[in-house]
Amino acid sequence: MIVREIVLPAPREEVWEALTDPDRLEDWFANTVEVDLRPGGGARFGWGNGEERHATFTEVEPGRRLAFDWDDDGEVEFTLDDAAGGTRLTVIESSPSWSTALDLQALALQPSALQRV
Amino acid sequence: MSDPLNLVFGALADPSRRQVIGYLSECGTATATELTGELPMTRQAVSKHLATLADAGLVESERRGRETRYRLTAAGADWDVRLDALKQHLLRRRG
Numbered sequence: 294m295i296v297r298e299i300v301l302p303a304p305r306e307e308v309w310e311a312l313t314d315p316d317r318l319e320d321w322f323a324n325t326v327e328v329d330l331r332p333g334g335g336a337r338f339g340w341g342n343g344e345e346r347h348a349t350f351t352e353v354e355p356g357r358r359l360a361f362d363w364d365d366d367g368e369v370e371f372t373l374d375d376a377a378g379g380t381r382l383t384v385i386e387s388s389p390s391w392s393t394a395l396d397l398q399a400l401a402l403q404p405s406a407l408q409r410v
Numbered sequence: 411m412s413d414p415l416n417l418v419f420g421a422l423a424d425p426s427r428r429q430v431i432g433y434l435s436e437c438g439t440a441t442a443t444e445l446t447g448e449l450p451m452t453r454q455a456v457s458k459h460l461a462t463l464a465d466a467g468l469v470e471s472e473r474r475g476r477e478t479r480y481r482l483t484a485a486g487a488d489w490d491v492r493l494d495a496l497k498q499h500l501l502r503r504r505g
Binding site: 297299301302303307308311312317320321322365366382384386388 | 496504
């Protein structure tokens with residue numbers, strides 16, 4: 294699990310816009326962005342190197358909380374709080390498939406298993 | 411070898427494992443197959459080295475579709491870069 298926290302120099306409403314408005318996302322997150330901002334709605338992010346990722350929103354609470362599942366792997370949660378100097382943004386990314394060392398060791402002990410992955 | 415630092419030093423002591431780290435550091439991520447193709451090692455050796463490196467917390471794996479990709483543990487490095495970009499974006503807007 295990855296946890297990151299940052300205080301951003303803008304009010305929550307503006308941080309929310311930067312996180313959800315396609316035009317603004319195209320300025321910092323990806324090259325092309327499409328967003329259907331509602332629980333169950335989808336998002337598509339494209340990068341200059343041809344990489345493309347799709348996501349599905351699971352929580353949309355304007356100005357407070359945004360959560361989505363990557364369609365390929367993992368979940369991301371953003372939480373916005375008021376803070377001195379702006380907005381505290383907390384990001385949590387988790388994935389059930391990020392293998393532990395034990396998983397890797399099991400793979401190493403069974404070379405045939407690696408052939409399948 | 412239960413001391414985490416011993417695990418790290420032990421993992422780094424081996425020249426083959428340093429090659430694995432060097433390759434991952436250059437290419438970002440790789441599958442065990444790609445590593446086997448790039449480095450003078452058998453697939454079994456590559457997977458053993460990956461396990462040792464993972465035990466030491468130096469390497470982690472991620473499923474992407476049907477393949478498992480390995481990368482150096484820079485847990486959250488992607489987000490460090492993204493959040494910095496977000497901050498710069500907000501500063502630009504504020505002029």
